Amino acid sequence: MNSARANPINTFAMHGALILYTLIALFPVFVILINSFKTRKMIFREPLALPDAESFSMVGYQTVMKQGDFFLYFQNSFLVTVGSLTLILLFGAMAAFALSEYRFRGNMLMGLYLALGIMIPIRIGTVAILEMMVSTGLVNTLWALILVYTAQGLPLAVFILSEFMRQVSDDLKNAGRIDGLSEYTIFFKLVLPLVRPAMATVAVFNMIPIWNDLWFPLILAPAEETKTLTLGSQVFIGQFVTDWNAVLSALSLAILPVLVLYTIFSRQLIRGITSGAVK
Amino acid sequence: MTALTLTNVNKSFGTVHVLKDINIEVNEGEFVVFVGPSGCGKSTLLRTIAGLEDVTSGELRIAGEVVNQTPPSKRGIAMVFQSYALYPHLNVRNNMALALKQAKESKETIEARVAEASRMLSLTDYLDRFPSELSGGQRQRVAIGRAIVRHPKLFLFDEPLSNLDAALRMNTRLEIANLHQQLGATMIYVTHDQTEAMTLADKIVVLRDGRVEQIGSPMELYNNPANQFVAGFLGSPAMNFLPANLLQDGNPNTLGVRPEDLFLSEDGLLQVTSKHVEHLGGDTNVIADCHGHQITLRLFGQHAIDAGQSLRLGIAEGKSYYFDAAGARLS
Numbered sequence: 001m002n003s004a005r006a007n008p009i010n011t012f013a014m015h016g017a018l019i020l021y022t023l024i025a026l027f028p029v030f031v032i033l034i035n036s037f038k039t040r041k042m043i044f045r046e047p048l049a050l051p052d053a054e055s056f057s058m059v060g061y062q063t064v065m066k067q068g069d070f071f072l073y074f075q076n077s078f079l080v081t082v083g084s085l086t087l088i089l090l091f092g093a094m095a096a097f098a099l100s101e102y103r104f105r106g107n108m109l110m111g112l113y114l115a116l117g118i119m120i121p122i123r124i125g126t127v128a129i130l131e132m133m134v135s136t137g138l139v140n141t142l143w144a145l146i147l148v149y150t151a152q153g154l155p156l157a158v159f160i161l162s163e164f165m166r167q168v169s170d171d172l173k174n175a176g177r178i179d180g181l182s183e184y185t186i187f188f189k190l191v192l193p194l195v196r197p198a199m200a201t202v203a204v205f206n207m208i209p210i211w212n213d214l215w216f217p218l219i220l221a222p223a224e225e226t227k228t229l230t231l232g233s234q235v236f237i238g239q240f241v242t243d244w245n246a247v248l249s250a251l252s253l254a255i256l257p258v259l260v261l262y263t264i265f266s267r268q269l270i271r272g273i274t275s276g277a278v279k
Numbered sequence: 280m281t282a283l284t285l286t287n288v289n290k291s292f293g294t295v296h297v298l299k300d301i302n303i304e305v306n307e308g309e310f311v312v313f314v315g316p317s318g319c320g321k322s323t324l325l326r327t328i329a330g331l332e333d334v335t336s337g338e339l340r341i342a343g344e345v346v347n348q349t350p351p352s353k354r355g356i357a358m359v360f361q362s363y364a365l366y367p368h369l370n371v372r373n374n375m376a377l378a379l380k381q382a383k384e385s386k387e388t389i390e391a392r393v394a395e396a397s398r399m400l401s402l403t404d405y406l407d408r409f410p411s412e413l414s415g416g417q418r419q420r421v422a423i424g425r426a427i428v429r430h431p432k433l434f435l436f437d438e439p440l441s442n443l444d445a446a447l448r449m450n451t452r453l454e455i456a457n458l459h460q461q462l463g464a465t466m467i468y469v470t471h472d473q474t475e476a477m478t479l480a481d482k483i484v485v486l487r488d489g490r491v492e493q494i495g496s497p498m499e500l501y502n503n504p505a506n507q508f509v510a511g512f513l514g515s516p517a518m519n520f521l522p523a524n525l526l527q528d529g530n531p532n533t534l535g536v537r538p539e540d541l542f543l544s545e546d547g548l549l550q551v552t553s554k555h556v557e558h559l560g561g562d563t564n565v566i567a568d569c570h571g572h573q574i575t576l577r578l579f580g581q582h583a584i585d586a587g588q589s590l591r592l593g594i595a596e597g598k599s600y601y602f603d604a605a606g607a608r609l610s
Contacts, residue, residue, distance in 0.1 A: 171364035171437075174331050179425075180352030180381035193368060 029255060036060050036248035043244055060245030063236070064253070067246070072225065073232035078257060080142055080228060081210050084149035085203055091150070092157030092202065093165075093195070097187050099158070100165040101173070111162065117155030122148065123215060133220055140223040148216050153206040164198035165191060200268040207265070211258050229254045281343070282307045282433060282465035283328065288337035290320075290327055290489075297323050299489045301337070305467065305482070310459050313469045314476040314512070315486035321469045324486070325435055328467065329358050342432050352381070357426035358435040361442060363418040365410040365425075371397075372406040375425045389428075396427040399461070400454075416447045423458070434466040440475065452478060473513050477501070485509050507606035510535050516564060516575045523601060525549065525570055532609060535600035538564070538577035544593035549574070553588045565590070 034050055035043045042055035049055070064070050099111050122129075129148060130139075138144040168191050176186040192199070217231040233250040236243040283305040290298035297320050305311050313321040326332045328339065330351035339347050346354050357378075365374050372393055379389045397403045400420040410418055419439060426434055436455070440448045456479055459466055470476055476483050477497045485492040485500065485508070493505040497513075504510035510518045516538045523530035526548050541549075551567040551574055558581065565576040565584055576592060584590070601609040 169362055169364060171360035171362045172366070174326075174329070174351075175358070175360060175364040175366075175425075177331065178329060178351045178356065178358050179378035181377075189368070190366065 032248050032251050036245070036252045040245055057245070060249030063243060063246040064249045068232055068235055069224070070232065070250070070253070073227050073229045074253070076142060076226055077211060077229040080145045080149065081207060081261075083142070083146040084153065084210050085206060087146065087150040088153035088157050088206055089199055089203060092154050093161050093192060093199065094187070095154070095158045096161035096165050097191060100162045114158045115155055118159060122152045126215075126219060130219055140221050140226050142221065142226055144220040145216055145228070148220065149210045156205065157202045160202055161195060161198055164195045168194050196268055200265045203265045204262060207261055208258065280307045281305065282309070282341070283467070284340040286338040288327065288339060289335045290323060290332060291335045297489050298327065301491055303484060303491065303494065305465060307465055308463050310466045310468065310479055310481045311484060312476040312480035312482070313467065313484045313486060314471065314473060316512070317471055319486040320489040321486050322437055325437055325467065325469045328433070329356055329435055330354050355432040356435055357429045357431035358437065359422045359426050359439045361438040363410070363422045365418055365421055367410055370407050370409050371402060371413070371421050374410070374421055375428050378425070378429050392428040392430070396424040399427065399458070400424050415443055416451065419443060419451060423455070427462070432465065434464055436466065436468040438470055440470070455479065473515060477513065485512060504600070504608065506608050507533065507535065507602040510600060510602070516577060519574045521569060521572050521574065525572075530601070532604070533602045535602060536594055536598065538575040540595040540598035541576045541592045542595065543578070544591055547591035547593035549592040551590050551592055553584055553586055553590055555586055556584050
């Protein structure tokens with residue numbers, strides 16, 4: 001162990017900084033959580049106080065459960081996020097494999113073309129996308145959202161994954177070819193497990209913006225049966241009156257699944273990193 | 280019977296011409312070593328034979344059959360890679376069995392062949408381990424085992440020893456030589472190390488810049504090099520090259536003398552000053568300066584020579600080689 005790491009002052013400073021950052025990052029979440037369990041009056045009187053016997057109230061959660069089909073919204077958000085992530089990772093990894101593995105005419109141009117999407121925000125095309133969805137009859141379906149998010153996520157996914165795939169040993173892939181594995185088996189069995197940390201990174205990068213997005217659900221799928229969680233929560237925010245209890249409760253519930261997904265992916269990320277280190 | 284025939288094989292990557300008109304014939308049971316400096320195309324040549332690269336033109340036959348269009352897994356070859364290239368998610372047994380499973384061999388055959396190979400390579404105790412739990416030498420043995428189980432027509436080795444440390448390299452070299460004797464299989468071995476080439480090969484193919492410089496048995500190449508490149512590449516320490524007119528015979532060409540063909544002599548033709556002396560116990564290597572040219576002298580046994588000492592050297596009878604300005608050998 002090196003001396004810098006063993007030094008107690010350094011250790012203290014390092015952990016101090018990390019703890020401070022954790023507190024700052026968790027503070028808004030904490031405030032949302034505690035206030036979601038308080039009465040409306042107490043939210044405004046003492047926003048930072050913990051709920052006690054007097055101020056405790058589940059009224060927000062009751063409103064959320066009663067008004068609107070919260071579980072449907074939840075399910076919609078979940079389907080859209082998981083569906084988009086699956087497609088982004090699958091197609092992103094396949095495109096990245098082709099770009100990094102095969103020599104073909106226009107390989108470089110194709111790579112640049114696919115990376116171009118990183119620089120152009122997809123929202124610029126909102127009107128055209130809406131027209132397209134209307135003419136294909138996809139408006140107010142979850143597929144509209146999944147397709148748009150997949151398009152939005154692919155450029156970065158291809159870019160990151162192709163960089164990582166270039167680092168996968170050629171010998172390993174060639175050994176597979178000599179042993180008679182198909183290109184698909186080589187891709188799924190040999191290459192994907194080795195780029196798992198990169199896949200987890202791409203998944204985390206894409207997951208949060210998709211889960212939190214309000215723009216596309218509002219424009220492409222505002223119908224009751226396709227509302228996502230973020231859009232569903234908006235019913236509690238009015239121009240004149242906002243039901244803060246309900247908003248905070250809805251937000252608290254919305255945080256949970258993201259936390260679960262994040263935990264899964266970050267564990268993959270860490271496992272990927274360590275398995276690479278011992279090889 | 281010929282195990283492998285290459286006829287006018289060319290390979291280009293875009294505008295870069297990597298292999299130029301390669302013609303090689305390998306007989307069954309032969310151990311052939313491709314040797315050359317890095318970037319000479321020897322690995323590309325091996326990968327072409329394996330089918331991992333297409334040939335641009337020319338014909339490639341394995342056991343008499345043209346295999347230009349045959350995918351690697353159908354060519355009857357097995358390859359051992361420098362980086363071992365073991366499948367990280369499979370244990371030793373499955374690493375070896377994978378190719379046979381892909382070829383839809385019966386369970387009994389697979390088991391028997393894996394058992395046979397692991398006995399040969401003393402891997403029996405490690406069959407359930409994963410590659411990450413093995414040492415470098417064991418991993419290389421698994422890689423060799425993976426080749427053996429396939430009973431290939433042709434073994435291809437791509438610098439299999441370069442990732443091993445010196446002691447292990449020597450042991451594994453012996454193991455490979457033994458394996459060749461036991462199996463009697465045709466093996467093609469790529470290396471940049473001339474010692475490996477000299478010790479293992481029945482036949483050496485010296486390559487430079489994508490061209491075959493010379494083909495022959497190790498001793499043929501050593502005693503009768505076709506050109507200055509081959510002469511300088513094989514042998515350690517390397518052959519000395521001097522302007523022949525240092526001997527005052529008016530010859531405009533280059534003189535080549537192997538370090539062991541020089542000897543100390545009072546009336547020797549070459550006047551040199553020793554610069555550095557390496558005492559190896561069995562041998563003594565003297566690096567000396569001869570009119571501004573470096574010359575290496577290898578003496579057997581131990582000699583008390585100091586740096587800065589003046590020496591006269593003689594050249595053993597019939598052991599001088601002459602090369603013209605282009606490097607071709609003059610008889």
